[in-house]
Amino acid sequence: MKPSVTIEYCPKCGWLLRAAWMAQELLTTFSEDLGQVTLRPGEIAGRYLVFLNDEVIFDRKQAGHFPEPKELKQLIRDKAFPEKSLGHSDSKSIKP
Amino acid sequence: MKPSVTIEYCPKCGWLLRAAWMAQELLTTFSEDLGQVTLRPGEIAGRYLVFLNDEVIFDRKQAGHFPEPKELKQLIRDKAFPEKSLGHSDSKSIKP
Numbered sequence: 001m002k003p004s005v006t007i008e009y010c011p012k013c014g015w016l017l018r019a020a021w022m023a024q025e026l027l028t029t030f031s032e033d034l035g036q037v038t039l040r041p042g043e044i045a046g047r048y049l050v051f052l053n054d055e056v057i058f059d060r061k062q063a064g065h066f067p068e069p070k071e072l073k074q075l076i077r078d079k080a081f082p083e084k085s086l087g088h089s090d091s092k093s094i095k096p
Numbered sequence: 097m098k099p100s101v102t103i104e105y106c107p108k109c110g111w112l113l114r115a116a117w118m119a120q121e122l123l124t125t126f127s128e129d130l131g132q133v134t135l136r137p138g139e140i141a142g143r144y145l146v147f148l149n150d151e152v153i154f155d156r157k158q159a160g161h162f163p164e165p166k167e168l169k170q171l172i173r174d175k176a177f178p179e180k181s182l183g184h185s186d187s188k189s190i191k192p
Contacts, residue, residue: 011127020120023135024112031107036136039119041127 002035003080006051011041015048018066022050025069026076029089033081052079098131099176102147107137111144114162118146121165122172125185129177148175 005026009019016039023037042049048060050072057075058067067075070089077084101122105115112135119133138145144156146168153171154163163171166185173180 006132011123016120016123016127020116020123023119024116027107027112027116027135027137031112031137034137036102036134038132038134039123040132041123041130 002033003053003076004036004038005034005076006038006040008040008042008047008049008051010045010047013046016041019048022067022069022072026072029069029073029086030076030081030084033084034076050075052076098129099149099172100132100134101130101172102134102136104136104138104143104145104147106141106143108141112137115144118163118165118168122168125165125169125182126172126177129180130172146171148172151175 005023007019007022009015019039023039026034026037046061048058048066049056050058050067052075057079058072060066070086073086073089077086101119103115103118105111115135119135122130122133142157144154144162145152146154146163148171153175154168156162166182169182169185173182
């Protein structure tokens with residue numbers, strides 16, 4: 001069973017488009033690796049959580065910012081596909 | 097438990113963007129009604145299926161075309177939210 005990702009976003013905050021963009025980023029990079037990506041409108045205002053299977057791997061409140069694609073891809077890679085190269089998204093720093 | 101939708105698409109056919117567009121259409125129209133929408137890259141070439149919970153409600157092969165948003169919204173509304181008005185997407189015909 002391939003790993004799955006769930007993005008729980010705050011629909012009233014207008015974060016559907018952001019969440020859908022991130023889903024496409026992940027399904028492009030991990031096209032053969034992930035089983036599915038789920039978009040889940042949450043009930044709690046201001047919440048933006050990313051789950052890998054059932055584990056929260058990113059919490060906007062805790063991090064103090066939204067995840068960048070590179071950051072999220074590295075997190076998922078490190079946990080689920082440690083052998084995978086992410087190419088340009090593989091440097092340790094967010095800055096080029 | 098709110099109903100959930102799953103879109104199984106053929107990633108090698110380049111249908112991710114179409115599937116993600118449809119997910120956003122559904123999550124906009126049914127923002128308070130659906131529990132989640134899942135994007136699932138399929139293994140079978142040319143397959144584009146839409147599930148409501150575990151039931152297939154649209155099969156591209158069977159229908160002979162991709163679903164239009166209006167068509168899919170009416171299908172989901174009729175099955176899961178029969179009381180809901182879809183506004184402009186509520187006429188019976190695809191043509192205006």
